[in-house]
Amino acid sequence: MKPTIGEKTFQAFNYLFLIVAAATMLMPLLHLLAMSFSSPIAADSKEVFLWPVEFTTGAWTHVLQNAGLWRSFGITVYITVVGTALSMLFSILTAYPLSRKEFLIRKYVMFAIVLTMIFNAPMIPFFLTVRELGMMNSLWALIIPGLIGTFNLVIIRTFFMGLPKELDDSARIDGCNDFRILFQIYLPLSKAVMATVSLFYAVGYWNTFQRAVLFIRDQDLYPLQMKLRSYLVSPEELAAVNMFLGDYDFNTTTLKAATIIFATVPIILVYPYLQKYFVKGALLGSLKE
Numbered sequence: 001m002k003p004t005i006g007e008k009t010f011q012a013f014n015y016l017f018l019i020v021a022a023a024t025m026l027m028p029l030l031h032l033l034a035m036s037f038s039s040p041i042a043a044d045s046k047e048v049f050l051w052p053v054e055f056t057t058g059a060w061t062h063v064l065q066n067a068g069l070w071r072s073f074g075i076t077v078y079i080t081v082v083g084t085a086l087s088m089l090f091s092i093l094t095a096y097p098l099s100r101k102e103f104l105i106r107k108y109v110m111f112a113i114v115l116t117m118i119f120n121a122p123m124i125p126f127f128l129t130v131r132e133l134g135m136m137n138s139l140w141a142l143i144i145p146g147l148i149g150t151f152n153l154v155i156i157r158t159f160f161m162g163l164p165k166e167l168d169d170s171a172r173i174d175g176c177n178d179f180r181i182l183f184q185i186y187l188p189l190s191k192a193v194m195a196t197v198s199l200f201y202a203v204g205y206w207n208t209f210q211r212a213v214l215f216i217r218d219q220d221l222y223p224l225q226m227k228l229r230s231y232l233v234s235p236e237e238l239a240a241v242n243m244f245l246g247d248y249d250f251n252t253t254t255l256k257a258a259t260i261i262f263a264t265v266p267i268i269l270v271y272p273y274l275q276k277y278f279v280k281g282a283l284l285g286s287l288k289e
Contacts, residue, residue: 029264036060036258040251058249059258069262071220072227075139076206079223080267083143083205084198091153091197096182098153099160110157117150127214141215142208142223149204152197159193160186199270206267228263232256 030050035043039054047053097103098110135141171181209225
């Protein structure tokens, strides 16, 4: 059946809208990228838009040689990898029993969990609790408080509830216990949802900022977003001594642009590898038959 003129018009409007939306999101990133490869004079005189003016790699050379920035990058990678792995493990182990009818109090437990989405913990009690647990100035303070995200837990639980009950029955006839059912049957069938939720967790850990402001005092433990903030607030820290020795192929403007790109691009590069799972996983975890 051929699409009608109205359907073609609607599709054309959708494509146009998506192109404009994509351009709106990409242009600031492309502008910063062009700024980072432009000369200081062109950057400060607002000559740069989407293409470098008087191309130079001075800002990037200085940024990539910054040991403090690489240390923060490593800390953020550690937080993201360890935090995402632990969050997925605990979210799966929590979602599975909450999806089983045999767990008689599952509705009450789920109600208590959902309440945390409506009523967030006040800042001061949250801070005092983390401090009393001895996690101040520790990377665990950036991981443990956000170990299970309620929204992500709901997605996994809803997906598990949608799997056929016959899978459980067949597995139990073959002698499988709950752990084998979960790890050998449910998880292989849940790749799309797991990839989607992993991406949610990874982006959250990569962009860790508020908890770092609250709990990290040692600058050697700053994650990448905190280090980026310190450079944007006090750009002379990033510029270091080169500018005062007569090396003027970069300045604070181009250094800021390069640092923002440096902190943003790694997590963006993850999306293409998970894109085929993303839409499918979000849809499967949001519906219940």
